[in-house]
Amino acid sequence: MQSEIWVFAEQRQGELVEVGLELLGKALELAHPAGWKVASVLVGHASENALCEQLLSYGADEVIVVDHPLLGSYCSQSYARILGKLVRDYNPKVFLLGATAMGSDLGARLAARLRTGLSAHCIGLELSQEKKLLAVVPGWGGNVLARIYSPHTQPQMATVMPGVFDMPQEKEATGRIVPVDVDLNPEDVTYQILEVKREAGQEQALEKAEVIIAGGWGIGSREDWELVGDLASALHGMVGATRPPVDEGWAKENQMIGQSGRMIHPKLYIGIGISGEMHHMVGIQNADFIIAVNRDPEADIFKMCDLGIVGDFKEILPGLTKEIREKLQK
């Protein structure tokens, strides 16, 4: 085990979760100029061979594989136990996980077990001259971000929001697979998953959309919320939201974009009636082009967009949607 950065390669039902690959790509970008190597850490049972090849093709220098019949189903206590032992045995300097349901839970336990610091829900990662991991998290209000680090403990840990980093390019595999044996008893698995329910009709995730039209508090009513949907359907895009429309019930929880929602990177983002509060704006920082429509010329979003239209969306959207449909028919 030679790698200084370890990245948890989360899998769900035998498939790699994208954030593990996004993090692998970012870790490689940070590690190689510093003369470090990167390992993907794969934990599970029986589905590992194909996944190892995949991780190598995304550039992992090493794939650490922990295969055990008792690890087939996720349990925070057993996973933290075996990963804690591996980290103590091999002393990586950095350990990264996706800020998913599993990654957040596992990362928290693992950090407590190792008594090290973990920066949660990060939206950026840097490696300092002194090779300290600096994790970027949104600060309190305003346009301020904070860099968090753990200068005195190791490994330096972070969970990173899915969708913050791009997927790495596939290339010819040059890394190696390192299988590891672990001791685990049935009593180490402290809960049983009886059933997994997936909601239907949500397979197309906001994180993958190329065009997203998002609405905010300024939309004002459920009736007018439909204008957002109309524009989205004309542009073959998806509808996103800030927190208030979700709280009002105009939009669903899984449509929420931002620090406590989705991190998106569409080619085109249009924000309607959105003032531009930081916890939303961090979620759209990776959009290629940001258009904002807002009645208030002082709205913060006008400082952070590519094209801003000062005007009432109720007067602009219906005509715009019509014109787009007409252009598309030509």
Add this chain to the structure above:
Amino acid sequence: MRIIVCLKPVPDPKHWSRLALDPKTGTLIREGIPNIINPLDRKALEAALQLREREGGEVITLSMAPPSAMPVLREGLAMGADLSIFLTDSAFAGSDALATSYIMGTAIRKLARYDLILCGDQTLDGSTSLVSAQIAEFLGIPNLMHVTAIEVQKSGVFHVRSQIERGSMLVEIKAPLVLSVAKEINEPRYITLMNILEGEKKEIRVWSSRDLSLSEPWVGLKGSPSQMADLFIREAKRKVEILQGDRSEMTKILADRLHRMGYC
């Protein structure tokens, strides 16, 4: 059943504009700002009270905060908790999630007997969502996050529904355990004047570091591995072209731009 609910006093969002960061430590300066109970922690308490109504037992709240936060703990007692334990000590100041979890875990261990520890999934202020899982790790017991339903299956065995990406899972899990609840779990009860008066009669037990067998290097600012390196302003590398005019002109400009970009 003995249930411990972690209640965090947090600065009232109505007064957030008055919050400032200590430039030295990167921790929040919250003196003089009124506290509320973190909203998701109220839901954790509501879940505990409902379980007590069904199963019997005792609900104890556990909070760690500066002394000025004490009045807000009455709210938990008014909602129906039997006892409030308040961990307060200048030695605790500056604790990050890890140090906080260690102190809370040590206090829970002092209570000796417990079946269920409930927390909220996240807090309004810190939002690291680390503490519930870290308390569980310190106590060596199982945990689940994002919980939307808790059923007692038989004595000491719970069936818990927990949200995961695009769905949920049903888990069988044994006591003692730690659960952190999602916002969907319930709507906390209203507090009546009568409840407030009843709450006044209940005990808030104050514990300082002297009451807990803590290892000194693991608490407070010194025991907190996470530090803030710096604060910075994001560069807005955007074109920031702002247009204003009448409705038909704006509509036309937007449609043309989207056309040139290839969207229509």
